[in-house]
Amino acid sequence: MAKVLSLDIGASSIKSGLVDINGIISEEKRTVIKEESYNGFIDAVKSIMSEISEKPAGIAAALPGGYDIEKDEIFAPNLHILNGKHIRNDLENIFNIKVLAENDANLAAYGEYVFGDKKSVKNMVFCTLGSGFGGGLILNGKLLQSNITLFEIGHMSIDFHGRQCGCGRRGCLDEYCSTGGLKEIYKNITGKEINPVQLGELASKGDNYALEAFSEYGRLLAGAFANISALFCPEKIKFGGGLSELAEYYMQALDEEFNKIIFPAYKGRVKIERAVLKNQAGMAGGAALFFGL
Numbered sequence: 001m002a003k004v005l006s007l008d009i010g011a012s013s014i015k016s017g018l019v020d021i022n023g024i025i026s027e028e029k030r031t032v033i034k035e036e037s038y039n040g041f042i043d044a045v046k047s048i049m050s051e052i053s054e055k056p057a058g059i060a061a062a063l064p065g066g067y068d069i070e071k072d073e074i075f076a077p078n079l080h081i082l083n084g085k086h087i088r089n090d091l092e093n094i095f096n097i098k099v100l101a102e103n104d105a106n107l108a109a110y111g112e113y114v115f116g117d118k119k120s121v122k123n124m125v126f127c128t129l130g131s132g133f134g135g136g137l138i139l140n141g142k143l144l145q146s147n148i149t150l151f152e153i154g155h156m157s158i159d160f161h162g163r164q165c166g167c168g169r170r171g172c173l174d175e176y177c178s179t180g181g182l183k184e185i186y187k188n189i190t191g192k193e194i195n196p197v198q199l200g201e202l203a204s205k206g207d208n209y210a211l212e213a214f215s216e217y218g219r220l221l222a223g224a225f226a227n228i229s230a231l232f233c234p235e236k237i238k239f240g241g242g243l244s245e246l247a248e249y250y251m252q253a254l255d256e257e258f259n260k261i262i263f264p265a266y267k268g269r270v271k272i273e274r275a276v277l278k279n280q281a282g283m284a285g286g287a288a289l290f291f292g293l
């Protein structure tokens with residue numbers, strides 16, 4: 001069976017795996033980018049290619065940033081070694097193989113959709129909750145794509161006088177619905193700074209401040225999801241990423257607030273669910289798009 005080599009490119013390492021048409025991933029591993037340069041990145045891909053057990057039908061690269069499909073150009077402000085590079089062309093030339101590249105959150109959205117919801121749902125939004133707030137949109141069964149990465153949902157502002165975002169604007173959801181946003185909520189309540197995992201541990205022991213912080217986070221997320229619903233009224237909004245692992249502490253607040261504030265005509269039409277593929281969604285989505293699923 002034909003397989004695609006999926007690469008999920010992170011800040012200092014590449015997660016890779018061979019993915020078949022059913023989304024089954026084998027030979028999954030993480031390869032460190034040893035030298036912090038574009039050559040270092042290419043060397044890491046070479047090492048992955050040399051170690052896989054069969055020649056893949058192609059490569060699907062999930063990129064951490066915006067991507068211009070026509071110009072084959074990456075905008076990766078947080079991963080400068082890739083910024084402005086022509087990754088599709090370079091990998092195609094080096095490995096003499098067909099390469100597909102797209103933004104990682106968009107590919108994760110598509111993976112989650114194709115291998116989870118395609119049979120039952122036509123319109124779906126997927127959001128990743130991690131160091132940022134990203135996502136992708138499935139409209140009429142297809143990933144919404146253009147010559148530039150779409151659905152930069154993390155950069156919709158909920159407060160034009162709010163927190164400064166890395167993009168230059170103020171009040172972006174990226175600053176509120178992310179790991180940093182959750183930390184800030186807890187800091188505002190207690191004056192203390194702790195990470196989300198520690199916050200989860202406190203919440204599991206019934207710590208009121210931690211539970212309050214998670215509830216506030218859930219209400220903020222509800223605001224973001226209500227905004228998304230006003231635009232697309234998707235049948236489903238799914239969320240993944242690191243913070244989705246802590247959903248048990250904010251799901252109730254999220255649901256309650258969402259049902260309160262969603263555009264009245266859409267009430268009861270938008271389901272909110274946790275993603276199921278976890279950190280494999282991007283790899284699965286890259287292969288799904290490559291295979292034309």
Ligand SMILES: [Zn+2]
Nearest residue numbers: 155165167172
């Ligand atoms: Zn922003």
